[in-house]
Amino acid sequence: xxxxxxxxxxxxxxxxxxxxxxxxxxxxxxxxxxxxxxxxxxxxxxxxxxxxxxxxxxxxxxxxxxxxxxxxxxxxxxxxxxxxxxxxxxxxxxxxxxxxxxxxxxxxxxxxxxxxxxxxxxxxxxxxxxxxxxxxxxxxxxxxxxxxxxxxxxxxxxxxxxxxxxxxxxxxxxxxxxxxxxxxxxxxxxxxxxxxxxxxxxxxxxxxxxxxxxxxxxxxxxxxxxxxxxxxxxxxxxxxxxxxxxxxxxxxxxxxxxxxxxxxxxxxxxxxxxxxxxxxxxxxxxxxxxxxxxxxxxxxxxxxxxxxxxxxxxxxxxxxxxxxxxxxxxxxxxxxxxxxxxxxxxxxxxxxxxxxxxxxxxxxxxxxxxxxxxxxxxxxxxxxxxxxxxxxxxxxxxxxxxxxxxxxxxxxxxxxxxxxxxxxxxxxxxxxxxxxxxxxxxxxxxxxxxxxxxxxxxxxxxxxxxxxxxxxxxxxxxxxxxxxxxxxxxxxxxxxxxxxxxxxxxxxxxx
Numbered sequence: 001x002x003x004x005x006x007x008x009x010x011x012x013x014x015x016x017x018x019x020x021x022x023x024x025x026x027x028x029x030x031x032x033x034x035x036x037x038x039x040x041x042x043x044x045x046x047x048x049x050x051x052x053x054x055x056x057x058x059x060x061x062x063x064x065x066x067x068x069x070x071x072x073x074x075x076x077x078x079x080x081x082x083x084x085x086x087x088x089x090x091x092x093x094x095x096x097x098x099x100x101x102x103x104x105x106x107x108x109x110x111x112x113x114x115x116x117x118x119x120x121x122x123x124x125x126x127x128x129x130x131x132x133x134x135x136x137x138x139x140x141x142x143x144x145x146x147x148x149x150x151x152x153x154x155x156x157x158x159x160x161x162x163x164x165x166x167x168x169x170x171x172x173x174x175x176x177x178x179x180x181x182x183x184x185x186x187x188x189x190x191x192x193x194x195x196x197x198x199x200x201x202x203x204x205x206x207x208x209x210x211x212x213x214x215x216x217x218x219x220x221x222x223x224x225x226x227x228x229x230x231x232x233x234x235x236x237x238x239x240x241x242x243x244x245x246x247x248x249x250x251x252x253x254x255x256x257x258x259x260x261x262x263x264x265x266x267x268x269x270x271x272x273x274x275x276x277x278x279x280x281x282x283x284x285x286x287x288x289x290x291x292x293x294x295x296x297x298x299x300x301x302x303x304x305x306x307x308x309x310x311x312x313x314x315x316x317x318x319x320x321x322x323x324x325x326x327x328x329x330x331x332x333x334x335x336x337x338x339x340x341x342x343x344x345x346x347x348x349x350x351x352x353x354x355x356x357x358x359x360x361x362x363x364x365x366x367x368x369x370x371x372x373x374x375x376x377x378x379x380x381x382x383x384x385x386x387x388x389x390x391x392x393x394x395x396x397x398x399x400x401x402x403x404x405x406x407x408x409x410x411x412x413x414x415x416x417x418x419x420x421x422x423x424x425x426x427x428x429x430x431x432x433x434x435x436x437x438x439x440x441x442x443x444x445x446x447x448x449x450x451x452x453x454x455x456x457x458x459x460x461x462x463x464x465x466x467x468x469x470x471x472x473x474x475x476x477x478x479x480x481x482x483x484x485x486x487x488x489x490x491x492x493x494x495x496x497x498x499x500x501x502x503x504x505x506x507x508x509x510x511x
Contacts, residue, residue, distance in 0.1 A: 264324060
């Protein structure tokens with residue numbers, strides 16, 4: 001095989017195969033494929049993009065896998081002996097770079113059409129597994145609940161579960177039933193899914209979603225584990241009768257939200273150091289060392305192995321169970337000369353979908369009755385605002401952008417729907433030019449049943465502690481038009497690819 005060499009970048013003149021398989025490229029502290037994908041995402045020069053894509057498409061079969069039971073073998077060698085391992089393990093890897101190069105390999109080796117067909121068949125298989133599992137009886141579900149508990153050990157070689165914990169009592173109220181009795185009972189919902197309800201607090205959850213939430217994994221992972229538990233022949237199940245529902249678009253009478261379970265991430269790659277912070281953090285962001293400790297803010301310095309977040313001030317994003325599901329990094333220096341720190345570009349770790357998370361939402365769990373909700377654009381802005389205005393019954397979140405996504409709207413509805421008709425919502429911006437974005441957000445929130453919404457433009461953050469006494473001097477507050485046209489709310493569960501009409505769900509057990 002001809003040894004092709006790169007013509008551009010820091011790898012100019014290097015053998016392409018050597019770069020793909022480099023464990024520590026040019027002693028920079030990161031693997032070669034990480035560098036290639038990051039450059040591919042960042043490059044503006046079409047020649048550079050074409051060179052990297054051609055390299056990945058043609059030479060991905062030569063990539064040497066460094067994890068799992070086939071460690072040390074190339075993708076081509078592994079595929080020849082165990083194609084399902086490539087499709088079901090490497091293609092679904094939590095390591096985004098391994099997943100992406102496997103996708104290039106499958107598209108190059110089998111053709112794009114074949115890969116798309118495989119993804120469709122896999123999607124149908126998951127839907128079929130959901131049907132099969134929902135046909136099991138309550139006794140089987142109790143067994144699954146007992147064996148697939150919230151803690152488990154995994155064999156790193158093949159990914160199999162070695163041991164699991166169990167739910168000794170309700171994870172919501174903490175109560176346990178007397179010996180010989182279950183704290184939970186099962187029944188079927190209108191759509192055929194198994195529902196669990198606690199005997200004590202009466203909390204309801206769809207069973208598969210409950211296990212996925214408690215375990216911090218995807219719905220698909222739980223379905224496969226239950227299928228293996230009851231010895232379902234996953235590879236040979238009949239999916240001929242499975243139909244994939246077409247994407248449902250919002251109409252004038254309804255609003256479609258999105259729900260996606262984000263999995264916990266390992267933060268070791270970011271090389272965070274406690275107590276280390278770039279001076280810009282204190283000088284320009286107006287935050288303190290106590291803020292750094294309170295909000296677990298870090299700086300990605302020289303020890304950071306993640307190129308995207310290196311030299312950025314990083315804010316961990318947690319779900320409602322306080323698990324870190326992503327990292328948002330803000331540059332410690334202006335992206336452009338005329339761009340102030342308020343508008344700094346937010347970067348996220350590879351694989352994190354910030355559209356399905358809200359910064360600081362987990363902290364609102366500790367507020368007994370929320371009367372005011374402040375929705376900011378960026379984490380550092382939210383922290384400063386919270387430091388100035390924090391009172392009892394006030395909640396603060398940041399959307400990490402300018403417009404609330406369908407996933408973020410779902411999270412707000414899930415957390416605050418019981419208080420929506422009396423809750424005062426402030427959409428906080430730092431520039432009057434961004435008012436149009438707030439008006440969009442206000443319209444969406446109004447359609448979810450949030451009635452009292454104001455746009456709050458912060459004029460002087462340093463004086464905002466006087467907010468309660470001199471509102472007009474410090475901030476500009478403009479009430480949004482109250483249109484009171486709450487729509488029918490439909491949730492698209494992306495884990496199970498099903499649409500749930502919340503109006504038809506008794507007690508909203510789904511959310």
